[in-house]
Amino acid sequence: MTASKGHESAVALAVDPVGAVDAGLGHLLREGHRALARSLQAQIATHGVSMGQWFFLRALWDEDGLTQRELSQRVGMMEPTTVTAINSMEHRGFVRRMRNPHDRRKVNIFLTPKGRALKDVLLPCAVEVARIAVQGVQPPDLVKAAQVLRQMLGNLEGQMATTLGTAAGHDEID
Amino acid sequence: MTASKGHESAVALAVDPVGAVDAGLGHLLREGHRALARSLQAQIATHGVSMGQWFFLRALWDEDGLTQRELSQRVGMMEPTTVTAINSMEHRGFVRRMRNPHDRRKVNIFLTPKGRALKDVLLPCAVEVARIAVQGVQPPDLVKAAQVLRQMLGNLEGQMATTLGTAAGHDEID
DNA sequence: ATACAGCCATTAGGCTTCTAAGTATTATTC
DNA sequence: GAATAATACTTAGAAGCCTAATGGCTGTAT
Numbered sequence: 001m002t003a004s005k006g007h008e009s010a011v012a013l014a015v016d017p018v019g020a021v022d023a024g025l026g027h028l029l030r031e032g033h034r035a036l037a038r039s040l041q042a043q044i045a046t047h048g049v050s051m052g053q054w055f056f057l058r059a060l061w062d063e064d065g066l067t068q069r070e071l072s073q074r075v076g077m078m079e080p081t082t083v084t085a086i087n088s089m090e091h092r093g094f095v096r097r098m099r100n101p102h103d104r105r106k107v108n109i110f111l112t113p114k115g116r117a118l119k120d121v122l123l124p125c126a127v128e129v130a131r132i133a134v135q136g137v138q139p140p141d142l143v144k145a146a147q148v149l150r151q152m153l154g155n156l157e158g159q160m161a162t163t164l165g166t167a168a169g170h171d172e173i174d
Numbered sequence: 175m176t177a178s179k180g181h182e183s184a185v186a187l188a189v190d191p192v193g194a195v196d197a198g199l200g201h202l203l204r205e206g207h208r209a210l211a212r213s214l215q216a217q218i219a220t221h222g223v224s225m226g227q228w229f230f231l232r233a234l235w236d237e238d239g240l241t242q243r244e245l246s247q248r249v250g251m252m253e254p255t256t257v258t259a260i261n262s263m264e265h266r267g268f269v270r271r272m273r274n275p276h277d278r279r280k281v282n283i284f285l286t287p288k289g290r291a292l293k294d295v296l297l298p299c300a301v302e303v304a305r306i307a308v309q310g311v312q313p314p315d316l317v318k319a320a321q322v323l324r325q326m327l328g329n330l331e332g333q334m335a336t337t338l339g340t341a342a343g344h345d346e347i348d
Numbered sequence: 349a350t351a352c353a354g355c356c357a358t359t360a361g362g363c364t365t366c367t368a369a370g371t372a373t374t375a376t377t378c
Numbered sequence: 379g380a381a382t383a384a385t386a387c388t389t390a391g392a393a394g395c396c397t398a399a400t401g402g403c404t405g406t407a408t
Contacts, residue, residue: 025316026210026304028323031250033207035330036200042334052394069356076205081395083358088393105356105403130200132333133326141322142199148319149202152307156209159306160216226364243386255365257388262363279373279386 043125
């Protein structure tokens, strides 16, 4: 309906913001995310760490000894994903599983010295990638961009919540 | 460390842009992308189309009859990924493979009427998702955000290119 | 104390993407 | 025109993420 054709152009953004997000910002978000992930991956892979492990290590550097469920929530991934990641990290000697003695359902994850030591190596990698990424961008613009993204994130999460609350498969969009 | 703790706040961005990108913009980019993808996925899944197919359909609506390699380049994915996607789309009757008579190495992909018809159903879904995503965002801010993302994308791609040219595994970042 | 319900971790299986290796066709070179 | 190189698609196998179903432990109510 409101979509005015499919021709993409930088100009279109100023002319038709809504259509352009679909054609432009969405694409940009996707590509930007992939580029950032690829760059970081290239850096940390040098030290034997995969992206799948990176997020969990970050969470543990901040809060060691989390349970797997807590870890999942911090990182924003489902629990089976966490299990897989922990498995590989345990296998590589970055973390140790410890059954919680007070509640034997829980498993707390603790960094090994090796896992903790990675922080001083990996964090600078991330900072370096970030530095490169934002070269030539004015800090105020960076703030603006972050605000926009935060707003969009909120909008979409709100939408998902309400959609799930009502019927999950209707489409009276027209 | 430059990163001022793990507590995230909008303020930190203004104070320490570089560290904040790592902790903030990177995370935001990742979450934003995932939220957008999830929302769109929920919409188009209603019509039997997966995200894996969506990108290729978009490219074909714009340019029907592309070869698989061209399609891969348009969409930004590797060729084996394209093969898989085309397989499933062909199986569902959205596209048809046609060996190119002039160069029998090539395979041109053509939309079926069914695949072409999806455009009128799916594009509005994307527009709707985009509309929801940018609610409450001022168009100028949207433009700024897109510019920032574009700049970052360029920075990262440039970096990847030069890194590949030089040595691929040193880390004197400190 | 026993049964029922809820919480936590795991397993099973699918989807999407990637890299690396293989096959078929066309172009180039001697 | 036969050997070699380049091009286009395909197959094989791995990583990361997801949903759904399973198994163990805990807490509560009968």
